[in-house]
Amino acid sequence: MPIIESYLSFKSPSDVLFASDIPKLCEGLSKLVNGGITRDDFLQDGTGDPRPVITTSHIFKPEFYGSPSPHVSGVSSDTYYRRRSGNKLNRYYRHENIGSQTMSGFSDAKAQEDFSAWQPIEGLSATVFINEINTGFNSAHVMANWYAQEKGGKVGTTRGKILSKGRTDGDSNRLESLSGYNRANSAGTYVAVFALFVDTMDGDGPQIQYSTRRYLFGTGGGRYRCRKMNHSINHLVRGLTEGENKISVRCFYRLVRPEDVRLRHVYVDSRNLVIDVLYR
């Protein structure tokens, strides 16, 4: 305690303890406590280096919350997470009844005009609560991945029907050929678009984060399994506001025509979402 040396006054039995010695000692203590502790004031290990002082017991424990909004509330950040396994019981279904648009071509401009057709995916959505907005960050890292596929669409002609026609004439051969063509065509048609949306509850509604869009194609009646896709995003969200903010990966379901039966369900199976709210 080098700093306090000059404030100490050791006494011999015949010495007088003056009243001024007490405030002097207190002043020395205040100098020490108020920023006067130096490297040499720490207990040292055998090599002369200060021992590690801060342990986990000294740090405020993170608070762990389970259902319905699992998250960890820490000192420098809050982490919200959602997990859904690939079990079919955890499957998220999407089809034309839950918001869709009919569009031809590859442009998704129409989808961007009607955001009500984008619906949040269970297991890829979370409401995060920002309790400190004055830290200057107002940001969150969002990491998400999911496994999606189109299923149930009726494309092409059934095998039984083709075989019943036989392969003896041009019509039957043409039927089989057309069936294959339609399946390939379906596998080249995107059936769903995924994107991250952020609603800061400012009254403007959920806002799409354009740079997170991911596309899902049809499987051609289940023939083209390469169209079962795993998608992922890693995105930094800015401009969060104090209080509730709704962050979700949403799905837009697209039909080429209203009566289209080539594309039916969209399954979103394994899903993971981690939102890391940055504070300091």
Next chain:
Amino acid sequence: MAIIKVPNIVSGDTLSSSTYNELQENIQDLKVEQENIAQEGINKSKVPTNVLLKNRFFSPETTSSNSITYPLAGGEMREGEFLFPGSGGFASKSLITHNTPFSNDGSQIICRASAEVFIQDYGSRTFFQGVPPTCIVQLFYCLEESPDVSSDWKPCLGTKQMFSLAFSSKIPSDSGGNFHMKNKMVDLGHSHPVNRRDFDDRPDLFTYDNEDALGNPGADSYNVETNSKMFFDGRFSYTTSFLLNYEDLALSDFTASIPSSGVNKVSFCLAGGVYLPSSIGFPAHPPGTATVGTNLDNYGKGCGQVRFRNFELQNFSLSTVALRA
């Protein structure tokens, strides 16, 4: 000693010099240890802003036009090499610069990136065996003040991912009754030239449009040069994150020496490359020059030459954050 023991001083008793000195000795001998800090004493109220997060920078907010095209021409494509640390694969749109000095104070920089990799259908498995054309995407970093395509970019190890198509649309061939092939077979002396087939006859071959009302033959509806009417474009997700330690800089073999005081900027970008196997005619027939349907000596053998098209990074997002030691 971590704890200051206060001697028992009772009102009315004489304060001896030894008692007073004992108090001072305890203060003098104090050594700060774990016991001096309260349980959970370091909490939110004790951690000011910017203690952990040194600074943060973000990728430019993007729109639907957010894409990078990797053109395959000239020196930007090299057979058998997977990486482009600089030249052709530099993606200036994905450049993100961390403007905070980066020095040997234990700071770390984390860069996160994700993108959608778009690969056009190119006839991936029609003619050749082995490894198909493969796109490579990787995160790179650079320490220069104004990084550009010629800067000294270093790869972020472990962030390389490769993408290729498993399926392809069928490309024009004699089995499809391509009009060109019909004539070509006659030129080669076949007594029974391949009959042209139109879409109505064999829709799965989709090589030829129907005749018009005047009986004029249609044109190829499928074109390997424009990739029109091909169904199996690939769209894959690329997602990665990378932690850069200052110590890593010394291991990266930069051309210029790193000043002991650290660097002013660290930049990251996404870069890519393509592996093109010789079995698709490269480099004898680089993209844009190969003929269609006439190279009977190559793997096409009478079919349209496979044309690998550009691949693109679309819908990408990068962010960096620095952590203080």
